[in-house]
Amino acid sequence: xxxxxxxxxxxxxxxxxxxxxxxxxxxxxxxxxxxxxxxxxxxxxxxxxxxxxxxxxxxxxxxxxxxxxxxxxxxxxxxxxxxxxxxxxxxxxxxxxxxxxxxxxxxxxxxxxxxxxxxxxxxxxxxxxxxxxxxxxxxxxxxxxxxxxxxxxxxxxxxxxxxxxxxxxxxxxxxxxxxxxxxxxxxxxxxxxxxxxxxxxxxxxxxxxxxxxxxxxxxxxxxxxxxxxxxxxxxxxxxxxxxxxxxxxxxxxxxxxxxxxxxxxxxxxxxxxxxxxxxxxxxxxxxxxxxxxxxxxxxxxxxxxxxxxxxxxxxxxxxxxxxxxxxxxxxxxxxxxxxxxxxxxxxxxxxxxxxxxxxxxxxxxxxxxxxxxxxxxxxxxxxxxxx
Amino acid sequence: xxxxxxxxxxxxxxxxxxxxxxxxxxxxxxxxxxxxxxxxxxxxxxxxxxxxxxxxxxxxxxxxxxxxxxxxxxxxxxxxxxxxxxxxxxxxxxxxxxxxxxxxxxxxxxxxxxxxxxxxxxxxxxxxxxxxxxxxxxxxxxxxxxxxxxxxxxxxxxxxxxx
Ligand SMILES: Cc1ncc(COP(=O)(O)O)c(C=O)c1O
Numbered sequence: 348x349x350x351x352x353x354x355x356x357x358x359x360x361x362x363x364x365x366x367x368x369x370x371x372x373x374x375x376x377x378x379x380x381x382x383x384x385x386x387x388x389x390x391x392x393x394x395x396x397x398x399x400x401x402x403x404x405x406x407x408x409x410x411x412x413x414x415x416x417x418x419x420x421x422x423x424x425x426x427x428x429x430x431x432x433x434x435x436x437x438x439x440x441x442x443x444x445x446x447x448x449x450x451x452x453x454x455x456x457x458x459x460x461x462x463x464x465x466x467x468x469x470x471x472x473x474x475x476x477x478x479x480x481x482x483x484x485x486x487x488x489x490x491x492x493x494x495x496x497x498x499x500x501x502x503x504x505x506x507x508x509x510x511x512x513x514x515x516x517x518x519x520x521x522x523x524x525x526x527x528x529x530x531x532x533x534x535x536x537x538x539x540x541x542x543x544x545x546x547x548x549x550x551x552x553x554x555x556x557x558x559x560x561x562x563x564x565x566x567x568x569x570x571x572x573x574x575x576x577x578x579x580x581x582x583x584x585x586x587x588x589x590x591x592x593x594x595x596x597x598x599x600x601x602x603x604x605x606x607x608x609x610x611x612x613x614x615x616x617x618x619x620x621x622x623x624x625x626x627x628x629x630x631x632x633x634x635x636x637x638x639x640x641x642x643x644x645x646x647x648x649x650x651x652x653x654x655x656x657x658x659x660x661x662x663x664x665x666x667x668x669x670x671x672x673x674x675x676x677x678x679x680x681x682x683x684x685x686x687x688x689x690x691x692x693x694x695x696x697x698x699x700x701x702x703x704x705x706x707x708x709x710x711x712x713x714x715x716x717x718x719x720x721x722x723x724x725x726x727x728x729x730x731x732x733x734x
Numbered sequence: 735x736x737x738x739x740x741x742x743x744x745x746x747x748x749x750x751x752x753x754x755x756x757x758x759x760x761x762x763x764x765x766x767x768x769x770x771x772x773x774x775x776x777x778x779x780x781x782x783x784x785x786x787x788x789x790x791x792x793x794x795x796x797x798x799x800x801x802x803x804x805x806x807x808x809x810x811x812x813x814x815x816x817x818x819x820x821x822x823x824x825x826x827x828x829x830x831x832x833x834x835x836x837x838x839x840x841x842x843x844x845x846x847x848x849x850x851x852x853x854x855x856x857x858x859x860x861x862x863x864x865x866x867x868x869x870x871x872x873x874x875x876x877x878x879x880x881x882x883x884x885x886x887x888x889x890x891x892x893x894x895x896x897x
Contacts, residue, residue, distance in 0.1 A: 362897075364895060364896070364897050367895055368893065368894070368895040368896075371894045371895050372894060372895075377894065379894040379895065381894060381895035381896070382892050382893070382894065382895065382896055383896040383897050384892055384896055386890070386892070470897065471897050472897070520897075642745075642760035642761065643760070645759050645760055645761075645762055646756070646759050646760055649759050692894055692895060694895060713890075715748075715749070715752075715756075715760075716749070719756070
């Protein structure tokens with residue numbers, strides 16, 4: 348059937364994560380640090396709101412852009428948490444996960460041949476979706492020595508007359524890196540100078556440790572040029588609900604809405620009702636989850652360092668990204684050996700693009716007892732390699 | 735109780751075998767500081783004991799547990815405390831609570847057989863002078879105790895690797 352498949356789709360390389368997933372699924376008794384979603388379940392009050400809505404028969408379509416009540420709640424939340432001011436009916440679009448928002452944003456912005464700048468290692472969907480839209484992904488390598496921050500020099504080095512979109516993802520999946528106000532300043536300046544448009548995936552905004560997230564859209568002059576992508580999956584442990592949103596200039600949101608109305612019509616109403624409850628009642632529970640992640644984060648970072656693996660301190664999301672270079676193995680071989688010999692699953696860093704080789708992504712969204720046991724097993728596999 | 739002490743208590747409640755070094759890492763504190771706080775909590779009997787929660791239904795010689803509502807007349811000058819003490823000193827008694835509402839004390843008794851528990855009530859509890867009445871309820875199944883669910887739930891439902 349291959350001949351029927353459109354070349355842009357046929358040419359998408361197989362997902363490295365998928366490949367590893369198959370390997371892991373075939374193994375027994377493993378501890379997985381490969382999971383990119385919270386180990387908590389959605390807060391009870393949020394689940395309850397959904398059940399109530401179902402009982403009352405709220406099972407219809409909603410406006411294409413999402414329930415007005417939800418868009419208003421999102422606007423209030425973004426204003427109070429990140430000093431972002433969006434007009435709920437014109438600047439906010441409720442989507443099926445942050446995933447759909449990323450897709451819509453890229454399809455809305457890219458014409459064939461446009462270059463899309465992507466700091467890497469990064470979340471795995473940006474580059475394939477860019478390619479599907481006919482855009483050209485241009486990776487910008489980031490480094491552990493910079494805590495995986497994007498720097499103005501490295502961005503400038505990749506700019507060409509065809510550069511159009513910059514995708515930012517901080518706090519970062521997979522590195523746990525974050526950007527501060529001072530880190531953002533020179534980036535914002537370059538964006539302005541070169542008339543770039545930004546897709547800022549801030550889905551981990553709520554998961555930062557020790558300092559509050561600074562939204563790129565809140566930087567001077569950047570609101571207009573930024574499509575903010577976020578969602579409920581990570582902050583409120585709502586991955587299965589498939590609910591996210593995009594915010595931006597009314598004309599950009601209107602353009603994204605055109606695609607959204609024909610492709611998905613609207614996000615599921617049950618999820619939307621739950622999301623309202625999450626913003627109104629779920630913030631305290633979110634705080635408790637963040638505390639728990641932070642405790643585990645300290646445990647795993649210290650654990651890796653004690654084993655003898657260099658590990659930059661992740662300050663956001665729920666991933667540690669230690670280097671395994673001193674074991675002499677590449678990421679994939681290391682991850683496979685760890686799976687076979689240590690019965691621990693991690694994701695090899697190379698699947699996240701440039702700069703990921705030599706690292707592994709370890710999610711600490713799992714119990715302390717799992718983490719403790721996993722560190723012990725990793726230690727017993729790594730130590731012989733180091734001596 | 736300050737926030738630090740509370741956090742340490744929470745971590746120990748989750749797992750009493752967590753050592754001071756682990757707790758120190760998790761809370762970003764010095765090990766000695768954690769040790770000092772725990773020792774202080776132990777000395778002040780905030781931490782009373784490190785015990786094990788057992789699901790007795792999995793043990794062959796399962797136990798019989800009953801909850802008994804007890805009505806009493808308080809003793810002059812000493813209120814309910816003296817009678818409560820008389821009751822809780824018996825080794826069969828697992829817990830005693832002073833209650834608001836229709837009765838005064840809620841007593842939890844554990845024995846090896848139904849008969850044993852019944853005889854405790856008729857021979858030891860009821861004869862106490864100030865005890866006016868007792869109502870015994872046998873526990874048929876424990877689903878959850880001290881926040882711990884006994885039934886083994888389907889474990890982690892998440893895919894083992896995801897982006
Ligand atoms: C950086 C990043 N963006 C977006 C998503 C997609 O999230 P969702 O579609 O569940 O909102 C994820 C999920 O792993 C992610 O890590």
